[in-house]
Amino acid sequence: MTHKIFTLLSIILIAVFALSGCATPATTVPTEEAVVEAEPTQPAPTEPPAEPTAAEAEVEPTVEEQPQVTVTWWHIQVADDQKALWQGMADEYMAAHPNVTVEITVLENEAFKTKITTMMQSGNPPDIFQSWGGGGMNEYAIAGLLKDITADLEKDGWKDTFSPGALGVFSFEGKYYGVPRDMGAVGFWYNKDLFAQAGIEAPPTTWSEFLEDIQTLKAAGITPIALGEGDKWPGAFYWEYLAVRIGGQAAFDAAYSRKGAFTDEPFVEAGVKLQELVALDPFQEGFLGATWPDEQVVMASEKAAMDLMGQWAPGAFKDASVDKQGLGDKLGWFPFPAVEGGAGDPADALGGGNGFVVGKDAEPEAVDFLKYISSVESQIAQAEIGLSVPVVKGAEVGLTDPMLVLVQQGAAAAKYFQLYYDQAMPPAVGGVVNDAVQGVFAGTLTPEECAAMIEESAQMELK
């Protein structure tokens, strides 16, 4: 029996190697396999006659002899009005540029992540696609899968239309690979009625006030906080924000540049503070298995008083409420409380946003189209339907929701803007942060163990 298996395996081996020319690791002979593997890194086949960009953009419509160009665009706005907005823009652009066809693929967030992973691994990125910038984008840039659009940004002052902080998220080692469309800070959304019911007059400004308010709310029979920790990232906000408040920019910069470490005191202290919070049992029943959509429903149905979340929360609460009105006037916002004795400035913010990056094989028309959808008019339209907290100067006027204005100002006022850890760092470290912090929420990891887990992964990923 055993020898049969061996015969079998060796025969398959021979067959497959013959079939595919699978390069054995040590070999340097450029077999077919090696060629396939090499493909993705080949520098983007030099852009077809590099010139035409400007010329073409100028001459535009009527010229029939222009070659037909297809621009593939992947976004994740599946909600009807948002999808329609993008489609409308693509239609307008195509009407003005008959030689350009914009092919849109709309994918739901999770599906997008799965699919873009396979696309990138096969070296085949779309021309324009959703990105959160930061570490995830950087990995694609290092692998040569993105197109450097720095020159386009410098031209005609396109670059200056963006707020610099938001645009910076899409740069890596001095080169830009995409542009933002949305940027906001995470903060506490709270239900004013429930706070009043518990007799809390003003939202807390310090961590100890915050913990006191939680006890007051509990004493009044109100669940203080909604949390979908099954998804992990909502809970990671707490730990990351505590690290921002306690260690400030210096701690993160040190750990990120490897002069320091994630086992440094501020990061352990963040875990200790988080433990204090968890010990009060402030979350709704079953929060460890709940998801972000569950969290929305808990807030929208007024079963909890607070929720630490980003700029998309009000829209989500509306979606999750029975009458689609959300919490209406009851909804308030306050920044993450300051931690006494912490090195961070209370105005510092944790947050992030969305944008689009350009794939390596994109034609100049793709960049021109990207410029079109990033115009101030487009940004105003996005802000009006609550799709984006705008990042293009002058588009704030589109922002009608007073809450979102607060968030936008919060982000703008921050002296130090900390990008979410899973975007500031490579996805692998971000994943470990999310996993480790969940351990603290579940009580299975101590603050030290949590910090050590993150540091272990940082050692592997950050150089």
Added chain:
Amino acid sequence: MYEASPGETILPSRQEVRSSRGLQDKLIIFLFLLPSTVIFLVFVVYPIFHSVYYSFFNWKGLGPAVDFIALDNYKRILTDRVFLIAVKNNLIIVFLSLLLQLPLSLGLAILVGRNLPGRAFFRSIFFMPYVFSEVITAIMWLGLFNPDPDRGFINALLILIPGVEPFPWLADTRTVLLCVFVVLSWKYFGFHMLLYITGLQNIPLDVEEAARIDGANRYQLLFNITIPLLSSTIRTSVYMSVLGSLQQFILVWIMTHGGPVNASEVMSTYMYRFGFVRFYLGYGSAVAIVMFLICLAFSLVYQRLTPQQDYLGGI
């Protein structure tokens, strides 16, 4: 391993018939095997070797794999606490399936029986979960398990009992794996039941009848006659159940993502986490190969322990 049992294959008894046809038969055999073999080699066997190749690299999936690290990925897998938890969880699901799900399927198959009025109805209902996709199944049960009694049906029933509090089924590390098992059983017991029903229908009635006349009581009948006669079906069902339990993915991923804190982690969610969430493609490939070897080892041992040829046969 597969061994041709005598009488299974038929060669024409007459020598001349055989030789005159030899070449033609060979051609037919070749042509018959051609389509499936080509597709199988290209889309299944070749990717297996692809995975083996990448499993020797520290490769993040972007660009070529250049950082050759030999067996380091495997060393890390086998010493990683979380992977060992995943293996343990897989084994728990395997054992629970064998101890609870399959006996339940067999019991229901016997109850539905041969001539119970309405048996076709029961058979159809019990098989229905198998028809639904894993996505639908997961969404259905996520709703039922919701910790809020206003939203989750199970807790809504629970609080009808005086003094019982709603319970966060999927959020508690002690119960989450059990919940996953319940959902898996819900989905797959009908399939095994169907296998048993077909097996039972092949037991000649007179055998049971004779045993009964000889004074066997129903337990003797069950354990001495019915189950031994069903042994081939049971072996098949056990084999499929174990492999299915080891390879389960979409249901667990949608319901729990392997959490909370790895309490429902299984090998495939572990692989997905590293391959698609953290982009360690080399490492993820190594996990896939380890899973493959575990399944292969099980198959070999299982076939050795049960030497008879079943219709599933094979390795």
Added chain:
Amino acid sequence: MTTIITPSKNALQRKLPRIFQYLILSFFVLIVIVPIVMIVFGALKTRGEFMTRPYTIPFPPNWDNLDKIIHQPSFWRMMLNSLIVMFATTGCVVVFCSLAAFVFARTEFRGKGLMFNLFTLGLMFPINIAILPVYLVLRHMDLTNHLTGVVLIQVAFLLSSNILILRGFFAAIPVELQDAALIDGCTIAGFFWRILLPLARPSLAAIAALTMITSWNDLLVPLVVLDSDTLWTLPLGTMQFQSQYGQDLALVAAFLTLSAIPTIIFYTFAERQIVSGLIAGALKG
């Protein structure tokens, strides 16, 4: 098969009072149908009702969700794509597997055991583990964003189990038939086509039905292979109803309910075939 026609009941059943038997069965029927009923209820609620009171009876039922979906051209396009993929996959699986299973069950040649074992390896390597390397192969062949690519992968990963099952079915067909046919001057191909296939029809129907279910419900392969939404299949369509930061669960429920209806209709037609097909296969054991 020795079917003895006796009016007697199964001895095991006789001992249990019928009513008790029905009680147990009804209990399990309840467990099986409650989750299904819940999702149908969900489909008939407004989004708010679904989120706050998901398990109550929807009265009055809200037909808007279903109405919205059946009036979307994209729903019918996805339905069509799903049907195309399902029938193509099923056709290929039935044809290729019966050819191969016949060779393994009824002929003798050198290396047969080895070949057969090669196919069983497929059982150890399910598609959700293999998806990335499979995608790379497909891309190399320029078959991404084609329904053909989806069909090929589905077929490849369904070959192993169905060849194994069919081989058992074919091996169970009496040896004497083949002897007689060959002596009468039939080639083995002729025997396969004229005698074996008609006899095995229930078994073929059984694997066809199981293949259809698997293909219809497949999410991972179409997700990875297909880009443009004109090619999407129904499972991908559920994503249309999920927004980036939340979900319209009532609409998703309606979509799921509608997309499952074809399988259920189909299953009720095929169930008898599945059962009798599996019986034929179990004969050998």
